[in-house]
Amino acid sequence: xxxxxxxxxxxxxxxxxxxxxxxxxxxxxxxxxxxxxxxxxxxxxxxxxxxxxxxxxxxxxxxxxxxxxxxxxxxxxxxxxxxxxxxxxxxxxxxxxxxxxxxxxxxxxxxxxxxxxxxxxxxxxxxxxxxxxxxxxxxxxxxxxxxxxxxxxxxxxxxxxxxxxxxxxxxxxxxxxxxxxxxx
Amino acid sequence: xxxxxxxxxxxxxxxxxxxxxxxxxxxxxxxxxxxxxxxxxxxxxxxxxxxxxxxxxxxxxxxxxxxxxxxxxxxxxxxxxxxxxxxxxxxxxxxxxxxxxxxxxxxxxxxxxxxxxxxxxxxxxxxxxxxxxxxxxxxxxxxxxxxxxxxxxxxxxxxxxxxxxxxxxxxxxxxxxxxxxxxxxxxxxxxxxxxxxxxxxxxxxxxxxxxxxxxxxxxxxxxxxxxxxxxxxxxxxxxxxxxxxxx
Numbered sequence: 485x486x487x488x489x490x491x492x493x494x495x496x497x498x499x500x501x502x503x504x505x506x507x508x509x510x511x512x513x514x515x516x517x518x519x520x521x522x523x524x525x526x527x528x529x530x531x532x533x534x535x536x537x538x539x540x541x542x543x544x545x546x547x548x549x550x551x552x553x554x555x556x557x558x559x560x561x562x563x564x565x566x567x568x569x570x571x572x573x574x575x576x577x578x579x580x581x582x583x584x585x586x587x588x589x590x591x592x593x594x595x596x597x598x599x600x601x602x603x604x605x606x607x608x609x610x611x612x613x614x615x616x617x618x619x620x621x622x623x624x625x626x627x628x629x630x631x632x633x634x635x636x637x638x639x640x641x642x643x644x645x646x647x648x649x650x651x652x653x654x655x656x657x658x659x660x661x662x663x664x665x666x667x668x
Numbered sequence: 669x670x671x672x673x674x675x676x677x678x679x680x681x682x683x684x685x686x687x688x689x690x691x692x693x694x695x696x697x698x699x700x701x702x703x704x705x706x707x708x709x710x711x712x713x714x715x716x717x718x719x720x721x722x723x724x725x726x727x728x729x730x731x732x733x734x735x736x737x738x739x740x741x742x743x744x745x746x747x748x749x750x751x752x753x754x755x756x757x758x759x760x761x762x763x764x765x766x767x768x769x770x771x772x773x774x775x776x777x778x779x780x781x782x783x784x785x786x787x788x789x790x791x792x793x794x795x796x797x798x799x800x801x802x803x804x805x806x807x808x809x810x811x812x813x814x815x816x817x818x819x820x821x822x823x824x825x826x827x828x829x830x831x832x833x834x835x836x837x838x839x840x841x842x843x844x845x846x847x848x849x850x851x852x853x854x855x856x857x858x859x860x861x862x863x864x865x866x867x868x869x870x871x872x873x874x875x876x877x878x879x880x881x882x883x884x885x886x887x888x889x890x891x892x893x894x895x896x897x898x899x900x901x902x903x904x905x906x907x908x909x910x911x912x913x914x915x
Contacts, residue, residue: 498764502739528789560789592861592882594791594830597670598713598912607912609713609744610670611766611791613830626669646744646766648708648914 485509485659488518490545490561492535497524500558503645507656515544520662525559525643529571529585529614532564533578542578548636549580554662555637562632562639563614571614581634583618588628601630601642606650608642616641636665671912673713673883674874674901675863676890678703680749681721683733687888689841691798691809694720697891700733705740707890710897711914714744716833716863716885718769718796720808722750731763738764748796748833753780754787761788769794769833772806775813775820778827785828790860795829797821799850800837809837817850818857825858832858833885835865841888843869846877855880871903878909 487509489497500522501511515521523536523545536542545565548555557565557580566577569585577585588595598607601623608630616629616639623631625642632639638658644651678685678700685703686694697703704715717737719730734747747760748769757768768788774780774795784793798805799817806813821832834854836847846867855862864877865885877884890896904911 496761496764496766498735498738498762499741499745499766502764503742527792528786531787591669592859594860595670596791596831596861597673597882599670607671611744613790643744643766646742648711648742651742 485520485662486512486518487520487522488512488515489522489524490515490536490539490541491524492527492532492539492541499645500524503652503655506652507659509659515541516547520554520556520659521545521548523555523557523561523565525557525561527560529560529564529569530575532560533575536564536578545578545580552636554658555580556658557637557639558645559612559641559643562641563616565637565639566616566618569614580637581618581620581632581639583616583620583632585614585616588613588615595628598647599625601625604631604654606653608640608644608647608650608654610642612641669882671713671910672878673863674897674911675714675716675883675885676703676707676712676897677716677718677865677885677887678737679718679720679887680730680733681719683730685891686720687841687891690837691840701736701740703891704737706894707897708741708743710894711901712743712897713883713912713914714746715741716746716769717748719747719749731759734760734765735763746794746833748794754783757784757788761792767792767794767831769796771796771798774824775804775806775815778823781824781827781829785830790828790830793829794831794833795821795824796833796835797824797854798835798837802850805837818853821854822857825860829860831861831863833863833865834881835885836867839867840865842867843888845869845873846884848876848880851877852880871900871907874900875904875907875909878904878911
C-alpha cells in the first residue's frame with residue numbers, strides 16, 4: 485500500500501508518516517499515483533492553501549477524486565477541502581466537497597483534547613479553532629463534525645495519528661477501505 | 669468540552685530528564701526517550717518536553733533528541749525551551765512536535781507569539797508562564813519581571829497563544845498541591861485552555877486542579893513510579909472527575 489502525504493511546508497507531518505509506517509504502508513512522494521493521498525492537518529489556512537497550490541497538490545487531488553481514488557483529509561486538511569473557511573478573514577478553499585469552516589463559538593477555543601466521536605465509539609484527539617459545516621458529515625463529537633465523506637474523499641477533524649491505539653485502528657480501517665472499496 | 673487532560677512533563681537538562689524543587693536542586697530521573705514512550709503507551713493524554721537549560725545556556729533546543737522522543741509517541745507532543753523565532757519553532761515541528769511552548773523569548777518580544785500563530789496556527793502555540801507570588805519570572809525562574817501572571821496571560825492570548833502552561837514556582841516539586849488561586853485567576857482571565865503545573869502530590873490535588881484548569885501537568889509523582897499514571901486515572905474516575913477512560 486503506497487501512501488503520499490501532500491506536504492506544503494508547514495506543520496508536523498512526521499507523526500502521520502510514522503503512523504502509516506507502523507501499519508506497514510510505504511510512504512511515497514507521488515500524490516497522483518499513490519493508493520492513498522493524505523491532506524495533512526496543521527498550520528494556518530491561508531499559508532497552507534498557498535503552499536498546496538504552489539506545489540500543484542490542488543490539481544492532483546481534484547484528479548484523484550474525479551477518478552474515484554482515495555484522499556484522506558486530517559484536521560485543517562478537511563477544512564481546506566471545503567468550499568471556504570472563515571479563517572484569516574475568509575478564504576476560498578479547494579472545493580473538493582460542499583461546506584464551510586466556521587469559528588467555534590462555545591467552550592474554550594482552541595478546542596484541545598480528547599473527545600468522544602459517535603458513531604465511531606472511541607475518543608480521539610482534537611486541536612482546532614474552526615469546525616466544518618457540511619452536508620456530508622458522517623460522525624460527530626459534541627455536536628461538531630468529526631468525519632465527513634463524499635465519493636472517495638474522507639476527512640476527519642481529529643488527529644488519528646495522535647490518538648493512540650484508537651487512532652491507529654481508524655487509519656487501519658481507512659487503508660482497508662482503499663484495499664477493498666465499499667460499493668456505493 | 670473535551671476530557672480534562674493528564675500531561676506528563678519531561679524537564680530535560682543535558683539530554684536527561686531531571687526534577688528539582690522550586691526549580692532548584694535538579695536530580696536525574698531518567699531517559700527522555702524511554703520515559704516518553706512509556707507514558708504514550710500507558711495512556712497519557714499528551715506529553716510535554718521542556719529543555720530547562722536551553723535559554724540559560726543560550727543554545728537551541730536539542731532537535732535530535734526531540735526527533736527521537738517523537739518517533740516513539742502516538743499522542744500529542746509539546747516542546748519548549750530556547751524557542752526564539754518562527755524558524756526555531758518550525759524545526760521543532762519538523763522534528764515531530766505538535767506544539768511549541770515559548771517563555772522567555774515571548775516576554776522579551778511579545779510579537780513572537782503573533783508570528784508563531786500566523787505561521788503555525790494558534791493551536792500549536794503554547795505560552796509557558798512561570799510565576800512566583802503572582803509575578804512572572806523568566807529564564808527558568810532566575811529573573812524577575814514586573815508583569816503579573818494574569819496580565820501576561822491576557823496579553824499572550826490576544827497576541828495569538830492558543831494555550832497557557834502555567835507553572836507556580838512556589839508550588840513546583842513540593843507535592844503540596846497546585847496553586848489553585850493563581851490557576852483560577854488566570855483561567856478566569858482567558859478563553860484559551862489552561863494547563864496547571866507545579867505541586868501535584870496526591871490524586872486529590874490533581875482533581876482540584878482539573879476543577880479550575882483544562883489539564884494538569886505531572887512530573888515528580890510520575891517519574892519514580894511508572895504505574896502511577898494508570899492508577900491516578902482510575903482514582904480520578906472514582907472521585908467523579910471525568911477524565912478519559914484510557915484503560
